Amino acid sequence: MLRILFPYIFILLLVSGCGENSATTIETVDPLPSWQGDSRDALIEFVESVTNEGGANYVPPADRIATFDNDGTLWAEQPVYFQLIFAFDRVKQLADQHPEWQGDSLMSAAIRGDVKTVSGFGMGGLLKIVAASHAGMTTTEFEGIVTEWIETARHPVSGRKYTEMVYQPMLELLAYLRANDFKTFIVSGGGIEFMRPWAEAVYGIPPEQVMGSSIKVEWEESGDSFVLRRLPELNFIDDKEGKPVGIHYFIGKRPLAAFGNSDGDLQMLQWTDGREGPSFQMYIHHTDAEREWAYDRDSHIGGLDKGLDIAAEKGWVVVDMKNDWKTIYPPASE
């Protein structure tokens, strides 16, 4: 009998694995193996409720938009944002061509990787370093520079590649949401072109779903060839109130779910919270000094102060990294 039924069982599996609601069917494998506790339960309860076709909270796939901050939400951000380390490395690499930087206290601090001195120069100093490290080349050249760095550079504390300092629980969450027909977007304060070269391989998020801060690019014709050249001029800051503004330009819909870890993500979470119908907000709270870092209200990087209060008030989910995540990073490559 089983022999006769076998093709039909096979058909059943094919049907259930095909089309829009593939992941809402028979699930024998835990979709979030690195999660435990209340935040895990809240995620599963939310996803099941908005994908339950007969239910009161059902949301059609087209509106299942999930937005993720990057630094401190999808990958680590200590001791400083990884993009700043990239900028310092790049300045160091270019130093031979710029002997004048030796006499410049800002640029020589960048060459030494001296974050404290660089910070003293404020936004103006940072922009000067961005101009030196991120502008002047074509978009294609910059993509090559980022790709080479991300493949070779190592984190100063862990010795891991930066793409191995992504959070394993968040990789599972991204996959779980996509399996439930969510469209996943990055909405980062970091540079859009610093993330796009590797975000698809690492997070499964294609370039057109990666948004972030940007500098201006300019169309340049020379004879029969055309390039986009990166200019030393800010185009858009995708942080704080810039996040809902960027979401509006790029996506044109309010997210159904938003994930962040700092006050820079607060407006994105508030914008999502104001959506008509169901919505979901989650803060990753860095509470694990042993396996990662512990920081919140007073931190210069990824400060989470006002957001913690509002999360409590609103009932948003706050992930206690130390207790809610069984693992922090995926296995390192070597």
Add this chain to the structure above:
Amino acid sequence: MLRILFPYIFILLLVSGCGENSATTIETVDPLPSWQGDSRDALIEFVESVTNEGGANYVPPADRIATFDNDGTLWAEQPVYFQLIFAFDRVKQLADQHPEWQGDSLMSAAIRGDVKTVSGFGMGGLLKIVAASHAGMTTTEFEGIVTEWIETARHPVSGRKYTEMVYQPMLELLAYLRANDFKTFIVSGGGIEFMRPWAEAVYGIPPEQVMGSSIKVEWEESGDSFVLRRLPELNFIDDKEGKPVGIHYFIGKRPLAAFGNSDGDLQMLQWTDGREGPSFQMYIHHTDAEREWAYDRDSHIGGLDKGLDIAAEKGWVVVDMKNDWKTIYPPASE
């Protein structure tokens, strides 16, 4: 025997109808019934070649990005851009609240729908009308205003709804490309928020794949509620060299195929043409004075001059609307 094989045949059909390459299988229905001649052949040849998995021109689905201009490419644009008619209608509607407009030669011309006089005021005049008609309200309010207009307004010549002045052959082309795992985007000089409210229903293109020109929006908090308010200030002009720039910000990849109808689309087509590997460029040439409009080199709206020469030089496909399109518009609703 057939009886025993039946389940397996069924499985075969399911497998072939499922997943990424669904449309490359058994096709008995003509995917482009309103097309004929060389441009039809070129489209089919191109799509078949980039989706042929063993072939030299194969392009994986993730890179099958197709970008479309809107005005004059997906829908008509005569006697003036439809968004300008919307702006005039809006100004007319607001005139009672602005008695001062009666003494203003620009605004009173807009109220009369007098395009010629308004044109005499140049870009400054246009921006004043945009400010009066497109700014001040929240993004949600503006969406409502556009939605109401698009559902009720009628074209001055055809008497049709504007969404019934989309091109039937282009609707077929959009569907054909998507069935072959292309991701279809609008890249329009028109306003992004003027298109998004109806583009999904009419073209099957969701808001996050609609890009265009935009004005600035501002995050506004009042107590516990948050809105984005539209400001009378330009944010981005998605025309000419703005098109590849916009594509770079929004998509981050060069399109595999690009479709336009005017010199405003030239740089988008050139950017696509410069892609490594195969690519496809198509100009819609308005040659049908009887069923639509005939215009090109000297037209104020949708001028196609330099583009025609470069298309000939580069061998881009130029659609002769009169001969290549069996139908122009879909059936009208009433």
